[in-house]
Amino acid sequence: DTGVSQNPRHKITKRGQNVTFRCDPISEHNRLYWYRQTLGQGPEFLTYFQNEAQLEKSRLLSDRFSAERPKGSFSTLEIQRTEQGDSAMYLCASSLARSEGAGGYTFGSGTRLTVV
């Protein structure tokens, strides 16, 4: 297992198009998180899953955003009708719930989205 993998690394899309990102977590990790980072800010929480259940969604996550984690393995984050304000780095992290107190979060390298 080589860590958390995110695809694509970069995505340029026209305003109004739909985009989908994928995250493959560490295989034995049962929790998966999505964060978004914009220029000059720290990563902001979007949503997280425990196994296949989506347990929390931030108010930042508008109706145009949807995330899934079928079968509790990989996850996808879809943005519909993209807007320029969606341009950001989208980070995925995974963890084993019982190890989070010891720092068991592992991050991917992110997907950088540019909406033109």
Add this chain to the structure above:
Amino acid sequence: ILNVEQSPQSLHVQEGDSTNFTCSFPSSNFYALHWYRWETAKSPEALFVMTLNGDEKKKGRISATLNTKEGYSYLYIKGSQPEDSATYLCAFSGGYNKLIFGAGTRLAVHP
């Protein structure tokens, strides 16, 4: 609204200098404080997780301290090297599973 503040926003030092950054966080409902190093085009790398007031952790030339009563943590780098150049993020956990990040301190170490 939970707020995590980091200072300074950016820092330029010469190779060999020692430096430190500050992270301030809510002192109530504290569960853990995380430090990450994030180099360009890479994934954020966990440096430390601290949970107890008075915790001090060390990894090579980097160390961190924690004061949960007053809500701050310091990260120290002794004898900075160019490879230490990165953004250093701190993140607060209030036990709600998610991490709340500060905006980071961007460190540039010049040879």
